[in-house]
Amino acid sequence: MAGGQQLGVLNALDLAKTQWYHFTAIVIAGMGFFTDAYDLFCISLVTKLLGRLYYTHPNAPKPGTLPPNVSASVTGVALCGTLAGQLFFGWLGDKMGRKKVYGITLMLMVVCSIASGLSFSSSTKGVMATLCFFRFWLGFGIGGDYPLSATIMSEYANKKTRGAFIAAVFAMQGFGILAGGIVALIVSTAFDHKYKVPTYEQNPDASKVPQFDYVWRIILMFGAVPAALTYYWRMKMPETARYTALVAKNAKQAAADMSKVLNVELEAEEERVHKLTETQGNQFGLFSREFLKRHGLHLLGTTTTWFLLDIAFYSQNLFQKDIFTAIGWIPPAKEMNAIHEVYKIAKAQTLIALCSTVPGYWFTVALIDYMGRFAIQLMGFFFMTVFMFALAIPYHHWTLKENRIGFVVMYSLTFFFSNFGPNATTFVVPAEIFPARLRSTCHGISAAAGKAGAIVGAFGFLYAAQSKDPTKTDPGYPTGIGIKNSLIMLGVVNFVGMIFTLLVPESKGKSLEELSGENDDELTQIEQAGAARTVPL
Secondary structure, X not given: OOHHHOOHHHHHHHHOOOXXXXXXXXXXXXXXXXXXXXXXXXXXXXXXXXXXXXXXXXXXXXXXXXXXXXXXXXXXXXXXXXXXXXXXXXXXXXXXXXXXXHHHHHHHHHHHHHHHHOOOOOOHHHXXXXXXXXHHHXXXXXXXXXXXXXXXHHHHOOOOOHHHHHHHXXXXXXXXXXXXXXXXXXXXXXXXXHOOOOOOOOOHHHOOOHHHHXXXXXXXXXXXXXXXXXXXXXXXXXXXXXXXXXXXXXHHHHHHHHHHHHOOOOOOOHHHHXXXXXXXXXXXXXXXXXXXXXXXXXXXXXXXXXHHHHHHHHHHHHOHHHHHHHOOOOOOHHHOOHHHHHHHHHHHHXXXXXXXXXXXXXXXXXXXXXXXXXXXXXXXXXXXXHHHHHHHOXXXXXXXXXXXXXXXXXXXXXXXXXXXXXXXXXXXXXXXXXXXXXXXXXXXXXXXXXXXXXXXXXXXXXXXXXXXXXXXXXXXXXXOHHHHHHHHHHHHHHHHXXXXXXXXXXXXXXOHHHHHOHHHHHHHHHHHHHHHHOOOO
16 A cells, blocks of 8 residues: 555555654553563573572482473473563454553563562472462463564554664663662662671581562562553554554544554554455455465564574573583572572673663664664574584683683673674564554464574573583582583574574565555455456446
């Protein structure tokens, strides 16, 4: 529906100058992603503390440490919930509308964030089981935010700066990761000043106090705050014009909503939308041969690249503490008390987020509508591959004390190029290239493929990093063997991501209807209607 063929309300959105409502939409949708990232990644800050608090009995496999199966469950269960939520809410967003579903996901996140911190039980297993239960449903709500936020922002934006606006929503994830580290630093510092506790090495039994149990609960529950603050404004947002006009077929409502948003008078064009309604039966569905022909390779490209990216991205984020401990950047646990360990881990992750993660997101925001999605994604995968191999191949060189800073710098660069690269573009592109009636569903499928990769990364990296060096007498000695092989595998994964990027189309500067092929649909309908009215002489 380009040019003169496009509905007036959609053309007005495509050509609109950047206005206040664009920034409002970015903040409203972006605060959801701020909360998403905080909730998903704050668990990595407290897993070692959970081990210190609940697994100190002598019969534990490694006293003071979460068993691998428990650690995998606590860390990965939210990702499983996110995958399910992306599929369910993505589908629901196309059936019921973006706005109707948008508030449900946020309330689920608020309730489950609080409930996660209130995971009480008389037994260790009970606490862990309750925590996993609520984090699954927390992930379910987070999952809905992915397709809905991306779709809403893409359908609100103009075509000139659409990539930057969608990427800006996703960039709030960086601030969420940063906020998680800052909250952990504040809480751990406050408790450390109040309770002067010896290190584990000095006195294992006294290296923690019962009040430390509040630390992880406060950190997890804080995720409810930004979500709760955003709820009112989400409910005030009107439904997107593209859903109202192209899916709900209500031209009058679409024009009225966007007239208020854009502060201009827009014609309802009910007759044109009525003609579209008459040919509704000709529109193909997700499982049709026509969809496979038009968008099959596109969906394959968005799902595979997101899957491969998240294997690397979540492995790096969730297990930074293990990597930093292995190279000696974070001291051994026995040299710290429980609260010092939280502080050290939070400090390391905050530094990485501040210096590489956050800047990477905003480089994408600044350049995506100039460089294009394809170039940024290909470049990101390439440099992630290079830096992973540069870390992995001479791994034992980096574990030497004098080389640790070099390791951290190169490791930070992999974060920078994942965010100034495929971590941002895999979120942007699925919100642009599919038809309006399937946009949220296809974005949800692509995002769910990403979370499947995150689950592979979370569980796979955990067990790979558990391997022990047989040359060491201490069975708990943290070898670099598992981590080295994991980094090599992540390098290979990033290289394969470069190859599948070739299936993803460039969407820079085009209207959503041009990209999705809905433009072609209406031209065909107009031609058929004109032919039917022609009476041969």
